[in-house]
Amino acid sequence: MCGIVGYIGGEQAAPVLLEGLSKLEYRGYDSAGVAVYNESGMHVVKSKGRLAVLEGILDKGEKLPGTVGIGHTRWATHGAPSDVNSHPQVSDGGLFAVVHNGIIENYMQLKEHLMRRGVEFVSDTDTEVVAQMLEHYYRGDVLAAIRQVTQRVEGSYALGIICADCPEKVFAVRKDSPLIVGLSEGQNFIASDVTAILAHTREIVRLRDREIAVLTREGAEFYDEELEPLEKPAETIEWDVAAAEKGGYEHFMMKEICEQPEALLKTISPRIKNGRIVLDDLKLTRADIEKISRVYIVACGTSYHVGAVAKYAFEKLLRMPIETDVASEFRYRDPILDDKTLVIIISQSGETADTLAALREARRQGARTLAIVNVVGSTIANEADDVLYTWAGPEIAVASTKAYSTQLAVIYLIALYMARELGTLTEQELEEYTKALEKLPELAEAALSGRETIQYFASQYFNAKDMYFIGRNVDYAASLEASLKLKEISYIHSEAYTGGELKHGPISLIEEGTLVIALCTCGRLFGKMAANIREVKARGAVVLGLCTEEFAGEMKGVADWQFCVPKVPDFMLPSMSILPLQLFAYYVASMKGCDIDKPRNLAKSVTVE
Numbered sequence: 001m002c003g004i005v006g007y008i009g010g011e012q013a014a015p016v017l018l019e020g021l022s023k024l025e026y027r028g029y030d031s032a033g034v035a036v037y038n039e040s041g042m043h044v045v046k047s048k049g050r051l052a053v054l055e056g057i058l059d060k061g062e063k064l065p066g067t068v069g070i071g072h073t074r075w076a077t078h079g080a081p082s083d084v085n086s087h088p089q090v091s092d093g094g095l096f097a098v099v100h101n102g103i104i105e106n107y108m109q110l111k112e113h114l115m116r117r118g119v120e121f122v123s124d125t126d127t128e129v130v131a132q133m134l135e136h137y138y139r140g141d142v143l144a145a146i147r148q149v150t151q152r153v154e155g156s157y158a159l160g161i162i163c164a165d166c167p168e169k170v171f172a173v174r175k176d177s178p179l180i181v182g183l184s185e186g187q188n189f190i191a192s193d194v195t196a197i198l199a200h201t202r203e204i205v206r207l208r209d210r211e212i213a214v215l216t217r218e219g220a221e222f223y224d225e226e227l228e229p230l231e232k233p234a235e236t237i238e239w240d241v242a243a244a245e246k247g248g249y250e251h252f253m254m255k256e257i258c259e260q261p262e263a264l265l266k267t268i269s270p271r272i273k274n275g276r277i278v279l280d281d282l283k284l285t286r287a288d289i290e291k292i293s294r295v296y297i298v299a300c301g302t303s304y305h306v307g308a309v310a311k312y313a314f315e316k317l318l319r320m321p322i323e324t325d326v327a328s329e330f331r332y333r334d335p336i337l338d339d340k341t342l343v344i345i346i347s348q349s350g351e352t353a354d355t356l357a358a359l360r361e362a363r364r365q366g367a368r369t370l371a372i373v374n375v376v377g378s379t380i381a382n383e384a385d386d387v388l389y390t391w392a393g394p395e396i397a398v399a400s401t402k403a404y405s406t407q408l409a410v411i412y413l414i415a416l417y418m419a420r421e422l423g424t425l426t427e428q429e430l431e432e433y434t435k436a437l438e439k440l441p442e443l444a445e446a447a448l449s450g451r452e453t454i455q456y457f458a459s460q461y462f463n464a465k466d467m468y469f470i471g472r473n474v475d476y477a478a479s480l481e482a483s484l485k486l487k488e489i490s491y492i493h494s495e496a497y498t499g500g501e502l503k504h505g506p507i508s509l510i511e512e513g514t515l516v517i518a519l520c521t522c523g524r525l526f527g528k529m530a531a532n533i534r535e536v537k538a539r540g541a542v543v544l545g546l547c548t549e550e551f552a553g554e555m556k557g558v559a560d561w562q563f564c565v566p567k568v569p570d571f572m573l574p575s576m577s578i579l580p581l582q583l584f585a586y587y588v589a590s591m592k593g594c595d596i597d598k599p600r601n602l603a604k605s606v607t608v609e
Helices: 013-022 051-057 107-115 127-137 142-152 252-258 260-271 286-291 301-318 327-333 353-364 379-383 402-422 427-447 451-461 474-490 499-504 523-537 549-556 574-592
Strands: 003-008 031-038 041-048 068-074 096-104 155-163 170-175 180-184 187-191 203-206 212-215 220-223 294-299 322-326 341-347 368-373 386-389 466-471 493-498 515-519 542-548 561-565
Touching (some): 003 013, 013 051, 013 068, 041 051, 096 127, 142 155, 142 212, 180 220, 260 402, 286 402, 294 301, 294 327, 301 322, 301 341, 301 402, 301 474, 341 353, 353 368, 353 379, 368 379, 368 402, 451 561, 451 574, 466 474, 466 499, 474 493, 474 574, 493 499, 499 523, 515 523, 542 549
Parallel strands (some): 294 322, 368 386, 466 493, 466 515, 515 542
Antiparallel strands (some): 003 187, 031 041, 031 068, 096 155, 155 170, 170 212, 180 203
């Protein structure tokens, strides 16, 4: 949830750290800090608030000389945002400074143990325990102290460490939280994400669980948890720096909404050859697929909503029992899994803590696992039996948009691929659906073309206190994501309900002027949704009806407002309907003056449970 960056080289560290942190604020932005070592010792400067506050204090780094340092931007877990609770956290004797992403689950026991031995704590954070433990176990060998600490802490962590006794080194170690090492001539880096260091290097090494990195100006050395040396080859990041910049858009979110047609093309096009779906990266054979008796789709947040759509698509195309599960609940309800179970794990970052735990539980019980992720080499990608990448490029805005669209595209690819192997679709149906899938990028462009209509509609209702989304079948699944987008960035109370459930309670919430957005793209259920619209209008609701072009005329006679999207096969409809609703959420938040890319209390990659 937090952002980490570290630097050692020939340049002044503070400006490099601040630049890197500016690329990581999507991971947390309630406080920030840096620790820099120079001739006069270790200096820590940190502050509550956005990174701009710290930049002002340091005059963009000019006031803090030194060529070795670590930095942090925080999403608070233990202790309210404050100067004291900001990172870096420093040990009692000032020997160690630590930045941390994750949660130390047994920090209270460790803290009490140290306090009984006279160690004084100043913050409410779990991170300070790490700094204090490092000094407590230090006997002149930093690596040995790190090993002792990592053997005792429970939970997740990515740690950047500097030590006053070793001013020419930066140390890093991780478990269940992402951390990479960047390599360049005469200077080296650590970071939570490639975007933080991409301006300086494209050569990176991904640390795996419990691996330790030691950085000097000349290079980096790597060790396993037993402190045995490791050989870790570097990989080259291919995507352009501009992909992580706004490119003239006011917000990353709008840029990423508009990038969806291109992202869909990159996800789909290479996997359809001569009209046939080809998943070269997938090791699932026909025999493996025929053995599967049940599929679980497990994810969190937006990715869970992809799973909600996937349930409809898989059951329709595969005629197989499908369960969609919230990852944070999956392992705690004792799921029944075996070697005939396929568990599909969906995560944009590939580091989502609850989803990773679900993956490990599935593997423990002998299930086959297939990951859908965006980040190459991420923990979930490495640990799953199979992985399919979305190739969406970097997604910086906290509220996910193109990750949702590309994850859906991969779901359609998997469903059609498995349907072909199982013989649950005719050749004609396979051809029809594959052609429709190939057209999604073009149709997505069309669905985004009417943004002025959505912007005007948003201008009429951005001050609404409550909004409700209703739909049936895949329209209900899409409405879950539409509602989440709205509440994430506009802070408006919003709920999504199935149209058929209105009479079982939710209709009591409708009063004069309540805004209801009715998704009616599923043509065979249009009549039932039209009846639901009349029910809420009879209670005073104002209704925006979202339908496909073939029902435009009928919708005019039912809803107060309407917006049309292109027609696609039913199970692909959420790929169309979500696009104007992402725009709606964006425009509402913009008109309210909200911080769209960094909504309050949220962070991009949830690496804590």
